[in-house]
Amino acid sequence: MPTSYAYVCSRGEASKEYDRLRDEGLLKKDLKPMPYGELIAIPVTFGDLELDFQIVERFNPHDSLKTVLSDPPKKWEKLGDLVIFQQGTDTTDWPLDKVAEALNCNRLAIQNEIDPGIERKSQLDLIHGADGWVVHRENFIDYEFDATQVMFSSGNVTERRRMGDLRTDGETIVDAFCGIGYYTLQFLVRGKAEHVHACEINPESIVALKKGLERNSVSDRCTIYPGDNRQTLKQLRGIADRVVLGLIPSSMNVWGLAIRCLKDSGGILHIHMNVHENEIEEWANKTAEWFETASGKSTKIIHIETVKQYCPHIMHVVLDLEIN
Ligand SMILES: C[S@@+](CC[C@H](N)C(=O)[O-])C[C@H]1O[C@@H](n2cnc3c(N)ncnc32)[C@H](O)[C@@H]1O
Structure with missing residues (x-):
């Protein structure tokens, strides 16, 4: 060595x-x-x-795949030891065990559409391997989830990282749409938040969140509120330094409740939204105005983050808004 x-x-x-x-x-x-x-x-x-130290292996999966498939796909996603091919990939004649070996993974799946329902359930077809539970490491955090049951948007990696980079030590945070802990784990592990109150409606995501909290040794600093956040957020009045509203296309349903979660002295909201690429600034200004009127306090746009393109001309954006 x-x-x-x-x-x-x-x-x-x-x-x-x-x-x-x-x-x-x-x-x-x-x-x-x-x-x-x-x-x-x-x-x-x-x-x-x-x-x-161990030497990093210079492994090229594309070259490796060419040794077992005549017309190998060019793109795939890897979550832990599970490789997910794009929707419509024809795997009929594939030697699946050899493909898995060539990609240095244990399981293979095909992506279907993400369920458009509120729980954003994943629709993966597992074609090789026993189950969809993966441990996916990102930014030094282990996310644990059943990829056949819940979605993990690799495209949101920059936003997860950005949330973890914020200085949140000592803060109380409400994560209103926490899923498997995309941001909750970042705040607790990297941001050193004092406590995260995490709301989630999908029981499968809650199982995964609990595993993630345990795996990263931060369970004691998180309280989970199962069920619809239009009910659960009502218990969280006046306690938060920061509220994350991580739902697209929009989290508007709970904007009023989110204001009430903030401490009397105010705090910061991270408001996710799908917005037309030409209307981002206008949307941010109107949203800031809406929160100013609804809260009776002043607002300041701290930052507008473009996370990714959701579909042609529509961007997933996050408005960081200070209210005090
Ligand atoms: C899109 S996911 C979160 C994605 C994550 N914020 C990200 O950007 O990668 C949204 C989560 O909100 C949950 N959700 C949707 N509506 C909800 C509600 N009314 N109450 C609580 N959770 C809800 C869904 O089950 C899902 O896990």
Whole structure:
């Protein structure tokens, strides 16, 4: 095993520190970060501490797949050890065990449409492997869920990361549409939030959220409110520094309740919405006005984040709005 100098930091800081070291040109890119007790050791070009590291494998899955399929698909998504091919991929004559081996995974699935209902259930067909439970690591956080039951939008990775990068230490946060903990886990693990109150209507997502909280050792700082948040949010008056309204196409149904969740002194809302690409600024201004009128307080647009294109001309955006 090769040895390298290492920069050691907490799990919560690891993602940020990794980026910083990379930007400063100090990272040893051919070696993988690894656990060091409760901490993470990141291989760097100089330092005090010398450790043994594993070499990063330079594995090209596209080349590997060409050895078992004559016309291999060009795109797929990997969640944990499950590879998901696009809707309509014809796998009739595929040697599935060899395809799995070539992609270095244990399970294979085909994507169907995401259920358009409020629970946004995943519609995956598992074609190889026993069940859809995966542990998917992203930004140093382990998400655990049954990919055949709940959706995990890989396209929202930047938003998950952005939420984890916020300085939320000591904050009380309400995650009104928490799903499997997309943002809840980021706030608790990386943001060091004091407590997250997490609302979710889909029982399958709640099972996954509980597993994720346990796996990341943060269960004690999260309270789950099962059921419709039009009811559950009423219990959460005046307690939050921050409320996340992570539902598209719109979370308008609970905007009034979200205001009431904030502390008297105010706080920050993260309002998700599908908006036409030419109307984002106008929408943000009108939304800020609406919250100003509804809350009787002043509002300030802190940031507008474009997460991804939802469909032609329609963007998934997030408005960060301060109310006080
Ligand atoms: C789209 S997912 C969350 C996605 C995540 N915020 C992201 O951007 O990756 C929305 C979640 O809200 C939940 N949900 C929808 N309507 C709800 C309601 N009225 N009360 C509580 N949860 C609800 C759904 O079950 C789903 O897990």
